[in-house]
Amino acid sequence: PEQTQSIGRLLGECALAGDVFLLSGELGAGKTCLTQGILWGLGGDEYARSPTFVLICEYPARLTLYHMDLYRLDSLDEIIDLGLDDYFFGEGVCVVEWAEKGLDAFDGEHIRVSIEHAGGESRTLMFSSNSTRYSNMLSALREMVLACGSMSEFELPNGEAQ
Numbered sequence: 001p002e003q004t005q006s007i008g009r010l011l012g013e014c015a016l017a018g019d020v021f022l023l024s025g026e027l028g029a030g031k032t033c034l035t036q037g038i039l040w041g042l043g044g045d046e047y048a049r050s051p052t053f054v055l056i057c058e059y060p061a062r063l064t065l066y067h068m069d070l071y072r073l074d075s076l077d078e079i080i081d082l083g084l085d086d087y088f089f090g091e092g093v094c095v096v097e098w099a100e101k102g103l104d105a106f107d108g109e110h111i112r113v114s115i116e117h118a119g120g121e122s123r124t125l126m127f128s129s130n131s132t133r134y135s136n137m138l139s140a141l142r143e144m145v146l147a148c149g150s151m152s153e154f155e156l157p158n159g160e161a162q
Helices: 001-012 029-040 075-079 098-103 133-148
Strands: 019-023 056-059 065-069 092-096 113-116 123-129
Touching: 001 019, 001 029, 001 123, 001 133, 019 029, 019 098, 029 065, 029 113, 065 098, 075 098, 092 098, 113 133
Parallel strands: 019 092, 019 113, 065 092
Antiparallel strands: 056 065, 113 123
16 A cells, blocks of 8 residues: 555646546555545645545645545446536646546546556556656656666556566
8 A cells, every 4th residue: 555655645746737647446456545645745634535425525735636436426427417527627636536437528638547456465557648748747757666666567658567
């Protein structure tokens, strides 16, 4: 969990207003753990809780973090009806758990993070981006991760693993 939070912290430190992080992974993969790190990287001091039953939690920080969870939603129409664009194109940072349930609803720039169990407490995080800004952020993140030397695998959008 600490390494996942550390990656999240680095993402939060690099985040700008309007950034959107779309997280995918099975139950217990570490989506909320990554979100916790993003919140801390934004300068927040609270603990992120999974917003499964409330759909959206808001956390004050350098930029407001909007933490969304689509787990309980069953259709793309339900997701679109939430009006998430107000958050996505606002002045905060959005993190969406279970984003795979509504990928067609996210047409703006974003980073996708897929988290998979890799045995025991290990996780594999795979990043993809649809914009130059996020590709640059991921390159900077990769350099920071490699500089710490604590992550054994870091997969970039081009599929290169380190």
